[in-house]
Amino acid sequence: MAESVLVIGGGIIGLSCAWEAAKRGFRVTILEKDTFGGQASGAAAGMLAPFSENTESPDPFFRLCLDSFFLYPSWVHEVEEASGRRVELCRSGSLNVAFHEADLLPMHTRLAWQQTYGVPCEMLSELELRRLEPELSQQAIGALYCPGESHVFAPLLVDALMEVCSKVGVRLIPHAGQLTKLEAGASSGVSVTMTDAGSWHADRVVVCTGAWSGLLEKWFPLTLPVHPIRGQICSFDGTLGDIRHMVFSSQAYWVGKNDGSLVCGASEDVAGFDRSVTERGINRLTKWSGRVFPFLQGSPPQRSWAGLRPATRDGWPLIGCVPGITEVILASGHYRNGILLSPVTAAMVGDLLEGKAESYNNAFRVDRFSRTAERTGSG
Amino acid sequence: MNTRLNDPFVIGGHTLQSRFFLGTGRFPSPAVLQQALEASGTQVITFAVRRINLDDLADDNVLQHVANRGFVYLPNTSGASNADEAVRIARLARSAGLGNWIKVEISAHHRTLLPDPIETLRATERLVKEQFIVLPYTSDDPVLCHRLEEAGAAAVMPGGAPIGTGLGILNPYNLGLIVEEARVPIIVDAGIGSAQDVVQAMELGADGILANTPIAKAQDPVFMALAMKLAVEAGRLSRRAGRIPKKRYASASSELKGRLFEFAGTEGEG
Incomplete structure (x- = not known):
């Protein structure tokens, strides 16, 4: 047996x-x-974003993320075929947006090593960025664009x-x-x-x-220093405006989903095993959302929720x-x-x-x- | 015995108990950051202004985890590539309520991130005139460090090696000269790999250490924060205690003469 x-x-x-x-x-x-x-x-x-999530150096963790990223399309295809369900794998591309001139140097540093991994990435000027993502705040001055990064609906x-x-x-x-x-x-x-x-x-x-x-x-x-970090996340009515890419900033990210929702995440709270959603945590995301996407100013999220992520030392x-x-x-x-x-x-x-x-x-x-x-x- | 009580460390009029400054970047989680800060005993933390939510400091991704702990903030201008940018960043930081300390960090090259000496000096001169407490991160050139001091830097922060490399103190001779001449505190910033580099820098006479990557990217950042805190103290004490001169041949720590058993004394007692 x-x-x-x-x-x-x-x-x-x-x-x-x-x-x-x-x-x-x-x-x-x-x-x-x-x-x-x-x-x-x-x-x-x-988000399936090995480049946006690993901005420092090509260490073994980046390799692990990249290998999984390359496995994803065929893996998802198999899941969809076998289940008869769609999981909405969407190759939207990602934009890491610069709001300060000082953001550009670290982006160039990142680009220099990330470019060598077979997935095209490039720097966008302010003008190019506006064409790709017109609803972004006027404060944005450029972006690192990775057209291959994608997302699924978890x-x-x-x-x-x-x-x-x-x-x-x-x-x-x-x-x-x-x-x-x-x-x-x-x-x-x-x-x-x-x-x-x-x-x-x-x-x-x-x-x-x-x-x-x-x-x-x-x-x-064994010593297993695994600890919970609460992630609070919310979603807006995506019909309020059009966000075409995954957008990353220092304080939050945004991903538009096929069901018309716009997901914004996520906090990293030190709160033990407490899974509750807090007003402060969600307010942080909504206030920042309004700054980066003016059409979201003053609009409350439709939904907010939280989960515990397993972090290690x-x-x-x-x-x-x-x-x-x-x-x-x-x-x-x-x-x-x-x-x-x-x-x-x-x-x-x-x-x-x-x-x-x-x-x-x-x-x-x-x-x-x-x-x-x-x-x-x-x- | 609390040795630190008799060894004040004054920067910009602030008396600090700890000679160890920490950067808050690159930590695997905010919980690990908090524990590492606690273990390090640091009083001064540095972070890149460009990454901060300047409209609402209390809401910021990183600062929300370190607020209300009595830290002196040392915002830095990392990402700036000339003096104009660094000055603009410093003004943004001050008007956002981050205080008047500023670490000038100006890199001209995206791979080495080595500081641009000329722009660093220019930015230091201008920011001193604007009443900032300026701590420039600079290359380990003794003449340049002296010029930064003359320009009014509250402390001068030469790198031991390029940021994040962990290569240690690549030019101990230069660091020795810098320390010898300085009338403001010298803080070794960048290049530290592990606790031994910290001890070496402190024994060479550095007044303090600033570290980020070697702690945040250590397998156990909390242990490394504690190790480096102890290394700062050990190196400082060792410097003050004064090391023995290096000799070519052995000299026993107890005299052989007068011993009861002549041959038993060969191991020494040191």
Whole structure:
């Protein structure tokens, strides 16, 4: 019989990993503590923007983002074909807008190294920018334009992934409650207990518990500095004006969606596990929106919501086996890039389930914060 | 023993307890930024004016996470490529309520980001006349540092190496000369890679350190912030304590003569 895999956590990462595992022949069950796609996935604007999100240097994290970006079109095509649903992958291009003359030098620095990765990017003059994005404030003086960057509608992607998972025989268990026990042994497989869904047993487990991933420290000799950062996000009536690209600024970004909404995000709040939407957080976004797009001045958002993103100490995700316990795989800590990183994470987890070596020179290995274990040899 | 009590650090009339300034850019999350600031014990933070919401400081992306903690703000002109731009940025910062400290940072080259010495001197002269407390980031040229001091800089901030490279103090000889001549504080800004570079700069006589990338991009920014805080203190104390001269041959730390067991003394006790 095929090996069985439990996936803990039904965000975009858990769903993608579950689908990948099922496609590779594993029998898969996903246990979601609440509702699927409810946390960081729900707070996501769905931007696939490896260049706009990595402005500093071509480090391993940029490579990971870029690899996933290149996987996206065929991955989405497969999701859409298999689910019969559309996830609205839109190659709108992105504009990183300069409002100060001093913004231009760092943009040139960025352009110099980013240009060499096979995706065209260019600097736009004020005039060119106005032609591409006419509703932008007159304060804008130029932009870095990346026509290849795109976005998906994250809630639709979650729905489509749930659909494809069901179709390939993945069991989806929502409202399973908190993970309270995780035991693993080479011969005995893994046992998992969830407060509202009882105990489960399988050969392997993939833990995709996002901001809650630090709890693995209870069961394994690992230091996992994963912490929640609340993202508040809102959407405006997109018919008020026309925004053609993803627009990035120092304080917020905007993405127009096919349903006529204009999504504006996102705050990065240090608020523990509190998921509430605050007036101050949304006011920040709406005030700034009015400055960058004058047609939004004074218009309240139609909708506002929040989710918890899993941040790590070094800003990179944790993807790999627990050292010495290959039955337990962790895929978490994707922070602001979970939607973008889903295909590459799923591929890496699929490889790990098949016993293939970890990639990216183990840059994302899960024990990289566990230095004391290395010294004592206990890890 | 609190050594810092007897070692005041005065810039622009402010007496600071900490000789360690932090930049707020590039941190993986605002929570990590907050913890690193806490661990560093810093009192002065720097940030690029161009990235700040000048219309509403309380709402700013970064400042909202560091407000009400008693920090002195040192806004910087990063991105400016000449004195005119730097002066405009400084005025914007002051009129937005960011105070009257300004770090002049003028780069002419997009890859090295090395400071433009001539424009830096010009901007410093003009901003001093406009009553700013000016801390220019400059190359580690002793004559230029002296000229910046003459122009009225409240402190002079030579780089150890280009920004973000982590190459350390590339020209310790120059830094030694700069420190020897200076009558204003010398703060090493840029190029620091890890705590050992901090100790070296402080032992060479620097009065303080400004760091951002080596903390924000360390695998554990909070630990590195603490490590560098301790390195600033260790280097400062070591400088004040005075190191021994380097010698070519060993000299035992206890005399062999008079020992009960002549051969047991060869290991020394140092």
